[in-house]
Amino acid sequence: MPRPRGFDETEVLRAAMMVFWRDGYDATTYRALEAETGVGVRSMHNTFGEKDRLFVRVLQLYRGQAEEVVNGAFATPGLAAIAGFFDAMATAQSDAGDVSAAGCLMVNTVFELGEMPEEIAAEVAAYRAMWRDAFARSLEADGVDRQEERAEFLLGSLWGMLSQIRLARDVAAAAPMARIVSDTVRGWQAG
């Protein structure tokens, strides 16, 4: 008998994610979210609670989405998969309209929120672990040595590229770095 919701929860989360991704946590106001999602401030608050709660939900969604990308790219683990991933970053086409021109929501969040609440920090940690593990698995598959160090290097390089993208607001900004990293990875074949 109660009145049903006038919107789909996940759909709204996805729309909210875009706004947070593009504008950052602080710059994303509830009023802006209302404008972008069509859902009133009050309903949003009723459904997702306080702003940081909503943001945690958004981060979870983001991570799940990224997980699919990672699973796809590293379906067949190995140096070739890693190199291929960075090759893809090297050839990404500029598209100012695409959200990915804003870089990575997780990276951006780390910088924007100096001290992160527990739950947000946990999401970031899980996100990083996901990438690090993907790299490590691929290194192990080809029996490369210095695995931990190199996995950390790849993670750091990825974050560096995402910095370049964020600064330039253009995915193509990562290309030079991606090419060198790709070459470097192929060079590990011998060692």
Next chain:
Amino acid sequence: MPRPRGFDETEVLRAAMMVFWRDGYDATTYRALEAETGVGVRSMHNTFGEKDRLFVRVLQLYRGQAEEVVNGAFATPGLAAIAGFFDAMATAQSDAGDVSAAGCLMVNTVFELGEMPEEIAAEVAAYRAMWRDAFARSLEADGVDRQEERAEFLLGSLWGMLSQIRLARDVAAAAPMARIVSDTVRGWQAG
């Protein structure tokens, strides 16, 4: 006949820089600055103007300071200088009290302020250009090819390391990545 200032301008800027560096732009309130510098809000405003004006002054100071570091590290340009620089990052000792555990003020600023005012963006651009040029000069000194690409790679790697540092609040977090980069640079000797 006028009443003289009760503080040294540069000294206050330096203190303000530390606060901005550690806490970020938004989290640095005028009231916090008053507490840290001992200079009243009103005097600060009288002297430096609005907050973004003050921040530009701080960035200029930061860049000048960084310039000295760069000049020192690349006094003798070459692959050895680059490798040595990253080696130094690889062996940096943790020190939670040190401001450098906050990463790099410029990198942090890019992420925190999505759209940067003209003057701030210019400071960031100048800062990046300084590093890129330093790398490029060293690559040229040893006749390495793919100079532009590699200089960009080094700049991106540096930013990646500073991301790691910022996230971990620990300069030692850059070590694994710094070691690989250093090795990679030495490997350019042949090519």
Next chain:
DNA sequence: ATTGTTTTGCAACATATGATGCAAAAAGGA
């Protein structure tokens, strides 16, 4: 149609904070 429950829109509140008005205080010269 009536009723019970949730949702929703509107308005308002609480708070943080950059900015500023103003008058008293300081300092140096005449």
Next chain:
DNA sequence: TCCTTTTTGCATCATATGTTGCAAAACAAT
């Protein structure tokens, strides 16, 4: 000592924004 000018401290303003109170509206079951 007095006067002029700048600085400084205090209180206040203006604004943005997360959050909430409240009552009307919407919906489904009976």
